[in-house]
Amino acid sequence: MIAPRDSVGQRSETVRRSNLSAIVRELHLRGPLSRSDLVAHTGLTRSAIRGLIGELVGGGLVTETRSAPAGTPGRPSPIVHPEPRAAVVLALEVTVDSLAAACVGFGGAIHALVRVDRPRAHVTLEEIVADLVELAEPILAGTPHDELVGIGVAVAGIVRRTDGIVRQAPNLGWQDEPLGERLAAAFPQVPIAVANEADLGGLAEHRRGAAVDADDVIYLMGEVGVGGNVIVGGQALVGAAGYAGEIGHMIVNPDGALCGCGSFGCWETEIGEGAMLLRAGRSPSGGREAVDELIAAAEAGERRALESIGHVARWLGVGLATLINLLNPTLVVLGGVLARIHPLIAEDLDDVLDRRALRASREMVQVKPGALGTDGPLLGAAELAFEPMLADPAARLAAVDRNPPVLASA
């Protein structure tokens, strides 16, 4: 790994904040840990951990319990628990077929989750925002004002992360829509972050799903659109403005069909849900029901369904060979429809990869379906909303300190 050009020296006064962040992130992602585990995972000294945990207990973010005495000599190490009600986020999702909202607590506990179908038609930004606000209301009922630390939004489009503008969302009929700004007007009290749904699906699989502990991952989500997320050296690839990972618009077949983006032969035109349904003689806008039927037909041996799924396997292989040669990942995680058809295509896909990817990179990569199902992107939106608190828990502690909660015992 080559270090960045503008390496910056570390001031000692930033060390405390950075150490608090390391502890809080571990607890959020791994759940309850003993102090010894925290020493092992963060590389901090035992006394540093003791002091910082004291601060977090004081701020109500964690609690400690004695662990049961183990067979090993010495005092058992106390267990540190993230407090799931001390900080919660609101996660929202806008897909082509549905809207969803969830309230997720520190440590990843899902306090509430709701998903509603919506007609597959172009709608205005105002309508979507009104629907999201309505959906969120019961979800947030009972959440005190000061527990909510952030809002994360997953949307089926290309998003500029800095201001939450949806630059292009052909399947919603949007161009340059200020989704972040409108939601901020509806929820003025907390920071709002908006990102692409596939980026967030990948983030969720990386943090809590099929790609935990893998550092070089391609996440590929096939729905109406085909999107993805690339994890490089443990970090999400976002690009200069957050538009990176538009995997569905790799040109895999230069002589191929017109794509919603205006180009031709994008991967989406070969492996997207619509193309798959159309090639099997079904309505490309049939949605989840039509996909269920197609998969059942393929499993029953219907020729046209099998041919269509075989076509997806081949083009999935061609595009993945390019990505594997380019990115040298250890893991490819399939989401959405592609996860559902994976058992049907696994063998053909392996065969294409063997023939078309470079041997050195091919032999170290595994392809598997995601672990989080449909709610992956929504859970990723929750992770995005937690990010400011994980990056700087000291700021959260200071905020709690200014508005101390009423404690049962102090």
Place this chain on the structure above:
Amino acid sequence: MIAPRDSVGQRSETVRRSNLSAIVRELHLRGPLSRSDLVAHTGLTRSAIRGLIGELVGGGLVTETRSAPAGTPGRPSPIVHPEPRAAVVLALEVTVDSLAAACVGFGGAIHALVRVDRPRAHVTLEEIVADLVELAEPILAGTPHDELVGIGVAVAGIVRRTDGIVRQAPNLGWQDEPLGERLAAAFPQVPIAVANEADLGGLAEHRRGAAVDADDVIYLMGEVGVGGNVIVGGQALVGAAGYAGEIGHMIVNPDGALCGCGSFGCWETEIGEGAMLLRAGRSPSGGREAVDELIAAAEAGERRALESIGHVARWLGVGLATLINLLNPTLVVLGGVLARIHPLIAEDLDDVLDRRALRASREMVQVKPGALGTDGPLLGAAELAFEPMLADPAARLAAVDRNPPVLASA
């Protein structure tokens, strides 16, 4: 930017090493800087800079001079100079057409450089290593044993960085050749790092060429093979084992020609030097001379030459559209033959990108030729060789301390 999952707490005792590294890296890349510049670039305090510069002066790595009094009030800030003879590296390069060696000093000064043509034929590893050793001898003459801190090697093949094995180099006829190990036997005194030539060409353009200060860059080098390097958020994309960035083996034309790698329609088969020459009715193995002639013919308006170069422009555009959608860079740097033909193809290329890349990412990317010419990969090999010292100058200081040089004044 989403922080890595395994954020690690920072121990105070690592801070000194990290701060020394920040200073040494700045001086190596930017050249002489005033103490005030170092404060500004590293974020360190003035007193921390003073102490650390003292250590570096003591170890002979830097010298200080008074700057000329400026018009501003107060004492002028001393200028810190990297000492180009305090630490040097040997850079080596194995291309299809030539071998090269250079001795480069701390701060980037090229003390010596030699390049020799070699016949375009498959040769054994032993022959190449013997030739490299012979080439390096006069280059290193006069370099005291303890000044040499590392050796970097650029090679036209896929390299496993951990052990310097060349996994695949079709244009050299190599497979799984232990280049790093053989060179280590010839130069036992210092660490040796081996990497792909295009990876290193990109590194050099990023550190000292056309991509300085750009954080999201695609470097694309067209020669006999087509290789590349991707810089993501200021870091080189290396992948799980260092094989990433095999841009030439993106499948851009699934029905295209057989590639040296065994797949079909790789980018290399459409925009590589051989394909370009063949399409213009010339010998694909004509080398630099044939390329010179082709470019001259195109500039003179010869139809077949223009058609061949137009073909490269179109396929360059198709592949770059995919990469721009995937990586959202601000800059594409062309190297090798592609840099030389850039003036002839710039307009056509822009047109293809306008039509085929996503607008959001397209409008923020610029395409330009590299600044370092043929020696880019060799200079990148030097940077690779300096990396251990830049990452931990404290170790270098300790080594100097054990074998103190004779100082003119102490």
